[in-house]
Amino acid sequence: IIDGRWHTFCGHFVGISTHRQDCQKSNCVFSRRHLHRTGCTSRSCIRLMDVPVRNPIRISPNPCPACT
DSSP states (O other), rough: EEEEEEHHHHHOOEEEHHHHHHHOOOBBTTTTTTOOSSSSOOTTTBSSSSOOOOOEEESSSSSSTTOO
């Protein structure tokens, strides 16, 4: 999860901080709840991470530094 500032003028997102969150899915190899603890070879398990979620904690009506 990426917390940051969203600039409504130009539509750009500037990240401020990041943190991780467990998806809690039993078929995800990155989750603590994964059923196959070590050496998972199951084709039904998720092996790729999703794109980080952008969480706008601040909204600015001004253009971002790259657009000014």
